[in-house]
Amino acid sequence: MKTGFSCCCPSLIPSRETARFYLLFVLIALYMLAGAAVFSSLERQAELQAHQLWERRLKDFSQDHNISGEDLRCLLGHYEEARTAGIRAERGRALWDIPGAFYFVGTVVSTIGFGVTAPSTVTGKVLLVFYGLLGCSATILFFNLFLERVVALLSFLVCWCHRRRTGGDGLDGRAREANRNEEWKPSVYQVTLILFVAVLLVACGAASLYAAMEGWTYLESLYFCFVAFSTVGFGDFVSGQREYHEDSRVYQVANCLLMLLGVCCTYSLFNAISVIIKQGLNWILRTLAWMYSA
Structure with missing residues (x-):
């Protein structure tokens, strides 16, 4: 049965190079999914903590220096644009x-x-x-x-x-x-x-x-x-x-x-x-x- 199917539909059987290409694609995709799961479990919590710390620092700075949060975020937006030109805090x-x-x-x-x-x-x-x-x-x-x-x-x-x-x-x-x-x-x-x-x-x-x-x-x-x-x-x-x-x-x-x-x-x-x-x-x-x- 397998032999007959192979003879009748030879175009459906990929060449070794094509099969290797598809196999490599699948393995890379699985490798990337596994890596995404591992790094997400390692880094996601640190990212959330960094966001919370940043928001708290913005709020404290606004209150201490009597600056509105909107004005402060506008200034930070200008600084992000300046970084493209090579401007750094240090x-x-x-x-x-x-x-x-x-x-x-x-x-x-x-x-x-x-x-x-x-x-x-x-x-x-x-x-x-x-x-x-x-x-x-x-x-x-x-x-x-x-x-x-x-x-x-x-x-x-x-x-x-x-x-x-x-x-x-x-x-x-x-x-x-x-x-x-x-x-x-x-x-x-x-x-x-x-x-x-x-x-x-x-x-x-x-x-x-x-x-x-x-x-x-x-x-x-x-x-x-x-x-x-x-x-x-x-x-x-x-x-x-x-x-x-x-x-x-x-x-x-x-x-x-x-x-x-x-x-x-x-x-x-x-x-x-x-x-x-x-x-x-x-x-x-x-x-x-x-x-x-x-």
Whole structure:
């Protein structure tokens, strides 16, 4: 019966690529629903408490300074508009001088997008669309080439270690090595492990620097490193924005280099993990096919 149905309606049976796409979509949706449930249970109560505290502070401030709540909310609305132009309650470094603008375009082309700086002019917003289109594309290409160089370096190291272990010399040995080069390429699991260690080392080193320069705790610095290096960019923590950082040229350069290195390594790690996920999806599809045919 199953065979007859398959022969009569071949178009209803999706290809392996299509089945993998649908399966991945379902798993991502379930993953997002589970994450939403977990984070809602963790953060919702804190959000409600923050709202209650804010309303109480507004009421107390209005009463203490004899200001109407409407006038106070109007002032706060103007301040929210001013934040778009870079105005902060605590004075920070200049946002649109050359170093500040360079930091901004770095967050654009790397797709981090902290949201601390954003163009306020119409011309700047229109230009950003085309600037980001080309810049993000070129940066993604750079990240892919970086991953290729990492894999090539690991392949060289694996082959070199194998030659040292086997001690292959002479023309015959070299010919055999040339024929077996393909067999000694690193597996995706080896690449993933090495990239994970690299990301961990860069993040730990960068967190030490940020904890010292930004006044954050080490845990907050590690959190910032993940948010920045993964290009999530919430904007709750942003490095290099304090006023005294404007004169710290060495720190500004180190910050940019750490961002670039961290994003490259993390993007490469994500690519390697995606290959493992793809292998897992193939295993699930083979298992489902075997169960269906049984």
